[in-house]
Amino acid sequence: MWGGTKKNDPEGAIHAAIDHGINLIDTAECYGDHTSEKLIGDYLARQKFTPVPGDHADVRAAEKAVADRNQKLLSIGGARTPTSFHRELGKIMWEHCGMARDRKGLEEGLALIPKLRAEFWRDLRVPGSGAELNQSLELAGRVADFLELGELMCLDALERDESCGSHFRTEHQTPDGEAERNDRDYCHVAAWEYKGEGQKPVRNVEPLVYENVELAVRSYK
């Protein structure tokens, strides 16, 4: 949306995103003097969203999925707290998927996370029940998500065989230590598609085509 984008394009993008089930729009007002907030607000204000009744089949299915997952987390009955898994995963990410990363470290991370995930689902302990406020259960659910997301971050960093911005693959740097981009293979937008539990996600790619500007390298020196 930044720059001279025509108004119709972002509306189409929001529409498509809502159709695909997004539930959050993250905007940054510094790009374009509040333009995105105005466009999004204007678009949303003109829509006629119909309320979804509580007994809708999709609502029932979502409720059941959450209740089943909570029950699964509560019934493992292991010995380790959600926090201990959270910290161990954080250490793996810190060591293997920091701003400076390389193939070897990422592959190690990708070997460690599935092992930690298996231990999580085998040895987790969540006290209490799902009937009242249960902060351990909340954290356990988040850590379960982080285990998926952390693995995806490693996979994405490994797949992207170049350096760019805060993705600094140490094997791709100029002699004076600057990030070395590979525009031949990576001039595109990519989004990972979740394919279900235990399935490898699929990387969807859309090429970036520049008509009026040439690609350049920014120097901070």
Added chain:
Amino acid sequence: MKITLKVWRQKDANSEGRFVTYEAPDITEHMSFLEMLDVVNEGLIGKGEEPIAFDHDCREGICGTCGMVINGRPHGPRDRTTACQLHMRSFQDGDVITIEPWRASAFPVIKDLVVDRGAFDRIIAAGGFITAPTGSAPDGNAIPIPKENSDLAMDAAACIGCGACVAACPNASAMLFVGAKVGQLALLPQGQPERRDRVRRMVARMDAEGFGTCTNHGECEAACPKGIRMEFIARMNADFVRSSLWAGRRKSGAGDSAGG
């Protein structure tokens, strides 16, 4: 450090609560108060007990999420310090520390130290905003504002909505919170068009939520981690009286640009 905790445990709003004593033998003075509770909770889960529920988010003293009464004082013994920014070096080895939730009927206990502060959200929803988009930052000095007013507005805007003022007040009054929220908008030009409706609506909501009235104890100002002054209660009262007189003479919703 070795600490003994007496913690309020309460299953939910409808259950009876009670103090439970816990020993915390492995605490360092460098831990924040909430990190100390994290350590205690890891130990409780290890023993098969339920951890102590408490609210927290940024742990930097700016979000207003944390809050508990520590040894009888909201946010604990240090002035202008939220519970998350309080460190164990403020206590002595061997201390017995009592921890309770905010106590006010308008803040029902959800569990242990977690209370429902939805009443604050409803007060804000009643008027703590400007309805028209105010646009992006104008050029410097395009809208002249007296230095005194901008400073005062910033003082009021420092309120993080934690609720310590309510917990400290013998009347469980929310007037320091509402005074700060009314005051920050009343002091600036953007807040003028809705100024008088705003104060009436927010005060009405505050009363409907069951908060008490200010009787000038001053406990709120002493407990406020952001140092909001009682002056804002006086400013709100003045605005409220003025708006009540004005309401009889002009149609609700009409603009009014009087400053002051």
